[in-house]
Amino acid sequence: MRRLLSLAGLAAVALATAGNAAAADAAAPVLSAGDTAWIMTSTMLVILMVIPGLALFYGGLVRSKNMLSVLAQVFTIFSLITVLWTIYGYSLTFSGEGNFFGDFGKVFLMGITPDTLSGAMATVPEYVFVSFQATFAAITVALIVGAFAERIKFAAVMIFAVLWFTFSYLPIAHMVWGGGLLGKDGALDFAGGTVVHINAGVAGLVGSYVLGKRLGFGREALAPHNLTLTMVGASLLWVGWFGFNAGSAGAANGIAGLAFINTIVATGAACVSWLVCETLHKGKPSMLGAASGAVGGLVVITPAAGFVGPMGAIVMGLLAGALCLWGVSGLKRLLKVDDTCDVFGVHGVGGILGAILTGVFCASSLGGVEPEGYNMAHQIWVQTKGVLITIVWSAVAAWISYKVAGLLTGGLRVTEEAEREGLDITSHGEAAYGR
Template sequence: MKSYFARFLAAAALLAAVGLAPSAVAAEETTAAPAAETATAATTAPAETAAAATPAATPAAQAEAAPAEAAPKLDSGDTSWMLTSTLLVILMTIPGLALFYGGLARSKNMLSVLMHVFVVFSLVSLLWAIYGFSLTFGGEGTFFANLDKLFLKGIGPDTLSGALPTIPEYVFVAFQGTFAAITCALIVGSFAERIKFSAVLLFSVLWFTFSYIPMAHMVWGGGLLGKDGALDFAGGTVVHINAGIAGLVGAYVVGKRIGYGKEALKPHSLTMTMIGASLLWVGWFGFNAGSAGAANGVAGLAFVNTVLATAAATLSWIAGEAMTKGKGSMLGAASGAVAGLVAVTPAAGFVGPMGSIVIGLVAGLVCLWGVGGLKRMLGADDAFDVFGVHGVGGIIGAILTGVFAAPALGGTQAADFAMGHQVWIQVKSVAITLIWSGVVSLIAYKLVDLVIGLRVTEEQEREGLDIASHGESAYHL
């Protein structure tokens, strides 16, 4: 026993001399663990972070494990959140947007507005799967990608997204497809109550192909604006300015409704509009927080910012109404909420909560002017104020993103962030979006008018599009 004990003491002394005593090994493992955790903190997958939190036995083992941890790996938490977000965006479109617009229409056109939103959503969803996803995210390009993923070729249940490597590519396809569909559906509010149903569908095909796809690729797919450094978290340029200017051009080309400016064309159900606005607000959490691409802190930031900017815009809109008209209205509150949602969209993951409040306050007041004074200046019958809310709100949000993304103002950008430079980039992205979508929209409307005609007859318009276009009525008295 004494000899064994002596050997043990000698071995311990030797280990201590070379720095590998049990206490030293433990200390080395303790310091190695935070390093491993730090190395994996750049990824957003909780599963990967959990694996990195297990201390490696030796530095060599850590080096061997690093490549495996960096490899793309499906994360069930991220996938669940992105599936939920996709569902929320569908909710904000059908029934949210449909009811919001439907309530703003006259009762004789309620059903036609519901049809426009519902069927455009269906149409664009199919086009997205056939060629839209490929041309947007299928590869490199300045304005378009390529057709390598035509008909979703090469994508299977086990294929991970190249853009978001912790979720299946099918989930990314579905999520981005809802953005394309709601953007096209937004436009129908501008020329509602006097356009042919077939014209809406043909225009949607043309505009989706030559305006939505290139704008989405330019910003999110590695194209022109993304390379320039434009910040658009969830669609200020791609969705709202893009659709807003298309709606304004449509209001001019299709022409004014019969009686516009001579008689009151009042919403038939502000109850429906309020329900629609509420569904939009709920669904917008998928729109904004889902654009984080993972169940992480950025999603939480976007979620909070969506609440705060929307609340601020609601209050500033009705305060503006109270000062100019003597009272705030339910229509104003609903419109203000949508204005706040629109304005915070490009900024949601880039600005701090206080910045989102300022963006909402500004958007509420400016969009109130957009649907009033600006609309009168433009002289267009933008029936449901697509440009006044989405176009103007998108412009405000895109530009102010360049301001409040600054770390000194609570933003998430790097310490060397140059506000003036970024604002200039944001202004350029807004200008390119306005010009691109405006030109494409004008050509598309003119083509549709030449092929099938844009507008229903005066008799059909007076009768109402529910009966004239669909042979049905939203209400039976």
């Protein structure tokens, strides 16, 4: 009898164990072909944003003698940063639990195989997630190029890129997305308002001050040489931004759809808002204003894309168009800075506005998708604190990076003669256009 009871007990334990194992298997993440296809597509869309989107947008805004130099800087930064990301950047961002940096647990992508699923995007291979995040790192560093265009040495750009990527982009990305300080605090940043736009905008502003103004700034006409290319670049940015925002949902799901429509309407609203304000101020709407307003709308919705409803996105876009117009005009004059392509006026100002308004429009009463335990006043404070930390961190890291780059290259700026002739010939020995 005892033996029968003992066998029955063993059978019960075996059944329970099997049941627990089955439950565990059922709960284990499983690769989704649809999610994987969407994130791979999103990754390619973000690449399109950088090369050629951002390169053409900035290239059209500078003078013809510097067109090629901007293309070279953006293209090379993208190449450089994607390599550094896979060597150590991914590990320092998404491995480890430090407040400011991760660890070297996945340096050289150690431990990742084709069968490894991402911890952040549970239904997607980790290699795909690594690739997706590599494009975010690359475009953030490339954005800074527009601030100091037309007067910096190519070698100095590359050294600065390595240093700032390591000591500003990686820690801010870890703090927000990798389980660090700001993420633990509850900061919301769906696709990079603080990590990408404020971070890059502040670094660009610091660079504008450190390098000084272009020769003839304020005395000569330094107008964009090809607004057609700028419009093409802005359009490619808008298309690529769907991968940036909707891809950050991590899956082909309803939140991706929400981010998708928000990327349409916020951008459109900002474009219209900018043009209306420009017409009231100058009497005419400009193509440059339309393109700049659209980029401002893309920037402002980035941190909020998966948290706010479409009506909230429209309001954010309307506010961004007006505020970013002031950022590239009134604020720029107040700061007395030569930010060539208005990196801070659009990305810095738009990013700050978007990060703070995310704390407002994520409220369910305003059509948003609020986090658990949401309180508007508290969330606005958390968002503001994240903005302030990002500004200070990026500014300090950028200033040090510029100074070190200058020391290693004998000064950041090209000679006066080289600047007058143009960086295309003097830095690269070729021209964007035939002569």
